[in-house]
Amino acid sequence: MGTDHATQVTRKERACADLLAPFGPLRWEPTVTGPEAGFRNKAKMVVGGTMENPTLGILDRERRGVDLRGCGILQPDIRACLPAISSFISRARLRPYDVPNRSGELKYVLVSVTPDGAVMLRFVLRSQEAIARIRKHLPYLRDRLPQLHVVSANIQPEHKAIIEGDLEIPLSDARSLTMPLGKIHLHLGAKSFFQTNTHIAQTMYAQARAWCDEFAPSTVWDLYCGVGGFALHCADGTRTVTGVEVSREAIESARRSADEAALANVDFIAGDAEQFALSSDRAPELAIVNPPRRGIGSTLADWFERSTTETVIYSSCNAKTLAADLDRMPSFTLSRARLLDMFPQSDHYETMALLRRS
Structure with missing residues (x-):
């Protein structure tokens, strides 16, 4: 850079x-x-900070949250979603995972977007403890992000540098995001790979x-x-x-x-x-x-x-x-x-x- x-x-x-x-x-x-700039169709944002003031981005050397919501390589449609997601974290009382102390629940938010603006949002959690609160407050998030198409929670309980776990819990009726590429439409599930x-x-x-x-x-x-x-x-x-x-x-x-x-x-x-x-x-x-x-x-x-x-x-x-x-x-x-x-x-x-x- x-x-x-x-x-x-x-x-x-x-x-x-x-x-x-x-x-x-x-x-x-x-x-x-x-x-x-503005080319990346997927964001893997570490959640840091506090429940009241979460950061979305990376962790510094002391494992404190560094907010990167304005990151220039992310597509504008992704950046536009992040303030609403941050507000939702506070509203649903999702405590960011504290790496040094091994406490908290929410590790990452993973956001993908298609050329026509449809969004997939995945919460990576330490356990299923927060699932009910996420479900309860999803209407609030959908009101602010009508382009939200797929929502799920991934459970990653281990204290390791691994983003995703094996268990994926759907939180929306839609299970895949449609990525149009000319005459071919690819369907991206929660764990599907697609070029960024x-x-x-x-x-x-x-x-x-x-x-x-x-x-x-x-x-x-x-x-x-x-x-x-x-x-x-x-x-x-x-x-x-x-x-x-x-x-x-x-x-x-x-x-x-x-x-x-x-x-x-x-x-x-x-x-x-x-x-x-x-x-x-x-x-x-x-x-x-x-x-x-x-x-x-x-x-x-x-x-x-x-x-x-x-x-x-x-x-x-x-x-x-x-x-x-x-x-x-x-x-x-x-x-x-x-x-x-x-x-x-x-x-x-x-x-x-x-x-x-x-």
Whole structure:
């Protein structure tokens, strides 16, 4: 932060190029950029301070609340919700969790917003003690935030640096937020993953579709598919597309999106991506992988190396683990890459890599 955006992007391009240089020569597609402020569609706000004067933001080194309601990377629709949420915390008597003393109830508020302004709000609580008060005072919050569509409470009882727990308690009739992306509408449940920058995400899906169309595979796998963004955008009715994701909630959402878009030859499977590949009788002609920051790892990379797959589209949020995975797949050539500035005002970025079997 404090560095002009163009310089930030140039530094990211150099860092990514250096990491991927051993796997070239390759063709770099033009870098994708978007707004440098007001881009983030999800806020994970630590609740600090007191019940009467809560802070929404982060904790300082002494674990005291630092209020970041005016944070410039958040979409304006999110910032507009935060004063009402703060007032609700006081009204419903939700005591912020005191980390040093291990007391209190409310740990985080998680706020997501769609391009048309619909909002999902999740309260992360230490226990279920405050659920009744939240339910009682929700009409007050809805009066002030008519755009509030999905509300839930997540229970995270452990004193650990873990944001969410396993138990999610719905507090609204609606259970998912609809994220429109052109002709495809993704449905985001409470725990569903979606890229934090909607503008860049749309370009990322379009890039995968363009590469997929270029090589016209008859079979496509989308591993770590989440709510199905890549699979749904790459489906054209002729090729067989299979999405795999460990979250059953996300798979149900992906199936709903496919049905609404009337997409043929698309299937979604709830399961571990690595185990799905290892247990399959046949490999796809083209695979799309969008793993977490740790990358696909040695087991899946080795499987691709032994497989008959001709093309891999690798979407990476960590170019260091991307490079490590490429090193494990010497039978593939990194032919093209594209940097997407998914996270302005930070050192992070997304990389799209096109791998072709040599």
